[in-house]
Amino acid sequence: MIDPKARNHPSGKPPVRDARGRGALSADAADLGRLEAELLQKNALLESLLENVDACIYTKDRARRYTYANAKMAAIVGREPQELLGRTDDELVAPEVAANWRVLDDRVFTTGSTQSGEQISTAPDGEIRHFWVVQIPQRDRGGEIVSLLGIATDFTQFYKLKEELARQATTDELTGVRNRRSLLETARQEFTRALRYQHPLSVLMLDIDHFKDINDSHGHDVGDQVLRAVADACRRELRDSDVLGRLGGEEFGVVLPNTRHEGALAVAERLRARIEALRVGDGIAPKVSIGVACMEGANGIEDVLKRADQALYAAKAAGRNRVSLAAKPA
Template identity: 55%
Template sequence: MRLALLRWSGRQSLISGVVTVLFALGLLLILSLQINSSYRAEVQRARDEARNLAGVLEGQLGSALREVDLVVNGLGLQLQPGDLSSPDLGEARNKTLQSLLLDQLAQIRQLDNLALFSPDAVLTHRALDTPGSNIPLKAEALDRMRNNPFIERDYARLDGKGGLQRPGLIIVHRVEITPGQLDGWVGATITTQYFDRVFGNLALGHQGVAMLVDERLGVIASYPPQPAGFEPDAATLRALRDGAQEGIQVRQTRIDGITRQTAYQQIGDTPFFVAVSLSSNDYLARWHAETRYYLIGGALLMAMALLMAYFFWQSRQLSTHLRSKEKRLDASESRFRQMIETTPVALVLSRPGDHFITYINQQASQMFALPQATALSMRVFQLYQDRLDFLNQLENVRQSQPVRNLEVRLRRSNGETFWGHLSMSLAQGSAGTTLLIGISDITEHKALESELQRRATTDGLSGLANRAHFMDVSNHELIRAQRYGRPLTLMMIDIDHFKRINDAYGHDAGDAAIRAIAALCRSTLRDADVIGRLGGEEFAALLPETPMPMALLVAERLRARIEAHELVIPSGETIRFTASIGITPLEPGDTLIDPLLKRADLALYDAKHAGRNRVCQQQSALIP
């Protein structure tokens, strides 16, 4: 009986030893797989994070450069011939240009200074005249734009030499007030102070790096200012520059014992690139801590297994394993929810099949004025102004066509519509395919675009079309009339003795007279007629589908209304004034509006010399 017991004990010990060895080997294998899997997950997360940060940085800098283009283009449209020829244009005009530059500079926070240059790159006017605000523009840097009139803008590096001047970027726009003639340049500077603000808002970690690189692979700005142990990959930047690669490119490098995940992307249609690099000392810090915990936990489990009986080992191991998995899943879900709840982008998740919303974060809930619980009973296309927009985007995503930063009209729960930048993608998970939508509200940006467009096309005093916009619209109408053989007439209106009004009652009264003429033109003419202020007291009106006899009646009616109008100025005095009108029809050989303006101006000259307050016509050369 005792021998049997010993034999049983020996067999039990052998089985226990074998099971213990197998358990130890299995535990070591599981730990190694878990550590390797978590390592790969952290590396992939770092690559995705670098890619996302590069996309965010490209969007911010691209948007900033586009805003600069809009402001500078708007500035160019408000300049007059000769404004860039000399720094001494008289005290009044110099003050006007200084005010104009300061107004444009105040519209966009990333600009440090704004200046005007003559065709020879001589500084004539600038918004700020403070130490360190100089724009060192050199004539030879403009040769490429000077020799190629189709290049409207170019960039130059601001090297920051001279002590007070910060390094950065110079943006130069070509100015052609007179078509086909170089009138000068508009220069704007963005220093590293703005780039430092943008880079400083990125979650780069302690050893992360963000850079702005030009097409010559020179570093314009970086954060931190002098990063140690990092150089951008020249081959990747050259491939992006030459078009051999597109989109965001992520590269892994190892220098001085540090592995880096670096994302590169070109900024829109500019010659600049962003590079965002994350250090393994940052993105693997959590992995190192978790690995230590895994090893300590494995050692404890092995020690417990050696002290426990064989018959309780399987149940104990299974229970421990299940609890460990549950904790990791809960922690992972908690981290995921915390990440998407705190992200500054509105996120919406839905099922691609029936389009029901499965989740929205707090930002999306606030953006659409929609409680999160209520959103779960809605379909995602109900957030769109037009359901077809959603269906078209979903079809593109299903065909592997990316939808990124697309401008879309969306709708809040109260019916209010707004503009948003929308990105859409399909993600595969354990629960199946999920449609992921990211949205940024750009309503203010669209309002700014609309305001800049209005300022670029509208005369500030009269509210009518300015000269450039009038010429552009009139040329389109002229082409249409010539193509279909339709009649068209142009009239020019000039206030009689306008200088007397200014001299007798002041310039405010003159401005009031101009506004009164604009109001009378709008109320007398049709909505289809194009009315513009050409400058000073001179106006023009283009009358499509209007033959000469009818145009003469309209012009006479307008002249009579101006003569009968009484203008009451703030002093209580009543001013009455008249206007002379010159009118001319469209000729078959007219291809631009300029010949009509010349003929109408001659007719206006005849009206002035015939005694004013009358309508004179300049007959077509084809009419006997």
Template identity: 45%
Template sequence: MPLDMPLDENAQFELLNLRTIVNSIGAHIYAKDLEGRYTYVNQQVCRLFGLSRGEILGRDDNDFFDLNEAKDLQRYDRRVLDFGETIECEERNVIRQSGEVRYFSTIKTPVRDVDGRIIGMCGISTDITERKKLEVELERQAHIDFLTNLNNRRHFIELAERELSRALRYQHPVCLLMLDVDHFKRVNDTYGHKQGDKVLTVLAQTCVDTLRDSDIAGRLGGEEFAFMLPETGREQGLEVAERLRKVLAATTVATDDDEGNVHFTVSIGMCLLCSECDTVDTLLNCADKALYEAKESGRNRVCVG
């Protein structure tokens, strides 16, 4: 049948139905030629790019995505076009038109002619951006203390072990601080647990603001916090600990009724990486003993284990 022969009524109806289905599916459906140029896109792709079908066809991914993302897409495409693979993958795309970052679960498969030769490819990409955001948030919640937004105890130890391994490998100094709020029960009894939580939140943010980005901060539980300071020896560690102590002693937390301020102090125990303390557990135990000494010596001070 000549290619330019008009379609009969049934064929036109089937084609219309097919187009309706393809454009109604909540997925991005497209086809490309051997050079990676778009030969077909459904309406979802047009909406993604913010362009009409005519503005997309005949162009390749370099026109629509950031350079690095386009290269990744083309690498997958070449596996389909050059080797006839059908692949499933997850793709991260930065849409050039909007600057938006989107994630897709994609299936790509070759298109062959009647002789079995590859003449192009087609792909179906399902937007999984919201699922990715949820996964990231769930992972964050698994790692973060909900009250202070610091690392929780488990994640702090994981990060500390990673840093300690690096320090041991390269023989770099590491300092660990353990901090506890003095007379915190008195704060709760006097002002209530809600105000006590506010004190912990302010304390955590003040510590983050005072420390370096490379330092690891965590809430171990209750009013007890720990900080691992990479590339930090005794003298510098003491300077950091004293700075934290003084900054927190000067910090005030307004009461909920705005009729006063809560003042508090902290005690800090410090331990350095050495032959006797070369694991996170031994560093924490050493710092905990130094913290106990600081408490017994009158509080609002720094002691070294």
């Protein structure tokens, strides 16, 4: 019996419809050739898209082995795409990077849902790069997760910009030390920490003597050189845990965690001597007066700062280029 669907078809063969049931397709060789050409064209288009999109694209099986990686993904680990196939991150990148990448993989396979997050990588030239990664679980017909699809976008430049904006918000542009706002905020934090753990804390207030005369006699450019030289001298003398900032004009502040007044006086004297030994520009020898106060008996960091400021003015009144210790609260 003749298939009624084939009765009016020129080939006498039943029509073949595509997966979506659209249009009748002949099953003869010419049609098959056309379909093969269309498939190859679509595959070429997909391959071009995957290779030229501005993102790293890859797939991994449940054993975390790469089953696909585009050129951008391969470049992240300094390899060719085919070199990633069948390998895991542990075989391709440093252990700490592989551990960082595995966290998101595990979340995908554990939760069965799309996961996203930040990942870091060390480029072949040693540069640290930051990526925003989206990973999507891939399932078989039975609903089991068999692999994941990853799309990683490099946002290193954005990350650097964010860091630079944060640095500018907390740093004095001229000297490179903390600005007033950042110094005072950190001082409050250190005071709270010292109070909680019953540790000592001291503060220095430092002012360049006769700085106006330097500006008037040598110009503001030289004055700026003096400010930078003083800040650099302080940085070289202080510990990593100490906090240095410019409060404004020619005045600097230093927070000395875990330091009693005896130690603070010693630090202040070393700073004074190091700065006195400086020679800036055409031989300018800046000098500083320093006020020292400790947190003992203070109700807050504002009390400590106020007493250090009073000690600073006492040092100036006593002749400048000297260190003065604030009296303890009554």
